[in-house]
Every structure is written in structure tokens, then in C-alpha cells.
Amino acid sequence: MKARIRGGESASLEFKSVPPGETKLARVIASFANSSGGDLVLGVDDLGRIVGLEDPVAARRVLERALALVDPRPETRLEPYVHELKDVLVLEVQAFEDGSLCHVDEGEEQVLCFRVGKETRRVGRDVEKLVLNLRRRFAGKSARIPEAKRLVAWLWERGEAPESACAHHLNWSKHRLRKLAEALVADGFLVPARLGEGRAYQVIRRF
Numbered sequence: 001m002k003a004r005i006r007g008g009e010s011a012s013l014e015f016k017s018v019p020p021g022e023t024k025l026a027r028v029i030a031s032f033a034n035s036s037g038g039d040l041v042l043g044v045d046d047l048g049r050i051v052g053l054e055d056p057v058a059a060r061r062v063l064e065r066a067l068a069l070v071d072p073r074p075e076t077r078l079e080p081y082v083h084e085l086k087d088v089l090v091l092e093v094q095a096f097e098d099g100s101l102c103h104v105d106e107g108e109e110q111v112l113c114f115r116v117g118k119e120t121r122r123v124g125r126d127v128e129k130l131v132l133n134l135r136r137r138f139a140g141k142s143a144r145i146p147e148a149k150r151l152v153a154w155l156w157e158r159g160e161a162p163e164s165a166c167a168h169h170l171n172w173s174k175h176r177l178r179k180l181a182e183a184l185v186a187d188g189f190l191v192p193a194r195l196g197e198g199r200a201y202q203v204i205r206r207f
Contacts, residue, residue, distance in 0.1 A: 001081050001090060005041065005048050009118045012038035017045040019059050025066035026104045027113045028120050029093055033074035033102050035115035035204040037095035043088035052086025059089055069105045095205070099138030099188060101131070114191050114204045117159045121202075127192050134186040142183040147172075149207050151180065152189050160193045160202035 009015055014028050019042055032038035042063070043053040053059050060078070067073055075094035080087065096102070103110035112128045113120055123131065142148045147170050154169055155161055161169075167177035181201055184190040189207070193200040 001041075001088075002050075002083065004039070005044055005050065008048050009046070011115055011117055012036060014038065014040050014118075014120070015044040015046055015048065016040070016042050017051050018042070018053070019062040022062055022066040022069060023104070023106060025063060026069040027111065027122070029066060029074070029076070029091070030070050030102050030104050030111075031113040031115040031120040032093035033070070033096055034113065035095060036206070037093055038115060040091040040093065041088060042091075043086065050083045050086050050088060052083075053089065056080065056087040056089060063089070063091055070102050071105060071110075072100065072102050074102060096188075099135045099186075101135060114202075116191075116193075116202045116204060123191060126195050130195065131185060131191055134182055135188070137186045138188070140187055142180070142187045142189065143207065145180065145183070148180060148184055148189075152184065152203055152207055155190070155201060155203040156206055160200050163199040163201065166201060 004013060019025060028040050042059050043051060045051050063078065067076065074096065077092045079090045079092065081090055101112065103112055111122055113122050151166060151170060163174055163177060167174045170177060181190055189203065189205050190201045191204055193202045
């Protein structure tokens with residue numbers, strides 16, 4: 001774990017020096033589950049310094065309350081870690097592998113989040129509706145398309161890019177690119193960052 005911490009935050013690793021509250025933690029947990037999985041580490045600051053938890057028992061309770069807000073609840077494992085008498089908690093979150101998506105219950109609304117690079121991002125209702133519709137067509141067909149891997153690898157380095165730039169990268173028409181992008185959304189590799197004239201895509205999982 002120490003070696004991973006040294007590498008800094010990433011698409012699959014988030015640090016919190018202290019538990020920020022169950023709703024924010026629930027969003028991070030859900031974003032990992034809806035993307036490629038990851039570890040939420042409590043007791044480490046944003047610079048990767050192990051500061052330790054003042055009250056690990058209280059931190060566990062906050063994590064449990066956070067998990068209770070995530071529906072459906074993903075597979076998780078909580079591991080304690082001690083470094084130079086400093087207590088750290090590591091919550092390992094497994095990604096859904098069947099096209100399922102979980103939401104965070106925030107009282108008046110159910111929030112859908114994904115992990116994009118080092119960030120937990122909530123998507124708007126228009127994007128959510130499109131993603132849910134496409135996920136119902138989950139079939140795993142995009143993995144057979146060589147250009148799909150090229151596009152995902154290219155986008156991974158950029159975080160997100162407009163649809164026109166994606167089409168230019170593959171030397172495809174926008175219409176053909178959109179069909180591929182929708183297949184990648186259905187298979188859980190991409191989510192739209194925006195819809196409409198400025199449609200853009202972002203990567204949540206690599207091949």
C-alpha cells in the first residue's frame with residue numbers, strides 16, 4: 001500500500017486525510033463502482049502524506065453510513081493499515097462487471113457518479129438518461145473493434161475530448177464515431193461529458 005500511496009491519486013485511488021462526511025464518501029465509492037473500481041484511503045492527505053486517523057472507529061462508522069447511501073451496494077473490503085503508529089483505513093471497491101450502475105441517495109434525488117481521471121464526477125440528468133438507455137444494450141461488442149481500443153487509449157491521456165476531435169483522431173465521420181462511442185458507453189468504457197452541439201466524451205475504464 002505504501003508504494004501505491006507514493007504514486008499519488010489516480011483513476012483508482014483517492015486520498016482523504018479525514019472522513020469528509022458520508023455523502024461525499026458515498027459519491028467516491030459509487031464512482032469507483034460505476035467505473036473500474038478503486039481504493040478509498042482514509043488517513044492520507046492530498047499530497048500522499050500518511051497523517052493517520054485520529055479516531056479509526058469513528059471513521060469506520062462514517063464509511064458504513066456512506067455505503068448505506070449507495071444503491072445497489074457494490075462489493076467492498078475494508079482493510080486497516082498501520083504505518084509508524086498511524087492508523088489508515090483502505091476501502092477496496094469492486095467495479096460492477098455486468099453493466100449495472102449504482103446511485104447515491106441524497107434525500108430528494110438519486111445521484112449518478114463516475115470516476116474520470118483523478119476526479120469523481122456527477123453527470124447531469126440528460127447524460128444519465130442516455131447512459132442508462134445504452135447500458136440496457138450491454139453486450140461487450142465494442143471490444144472486437146480495433147478502433148475502440150485506439151479511441152479509449154487516446155481519450156485516457158486527455159480525460160475528455162469533443163466528439164469532433166474523436167472523429168478526427170480516427171479519421172471517421174461524426175456519425176460513424178457516434179455509433180462507436182455509443183457502443184463504448186453501453187459497454188462501460190465511456191460516458192458523455194456533455195450532450196447537444198458540444199457533445200464530448202470521457203473515459204471511465206480502459207481495455
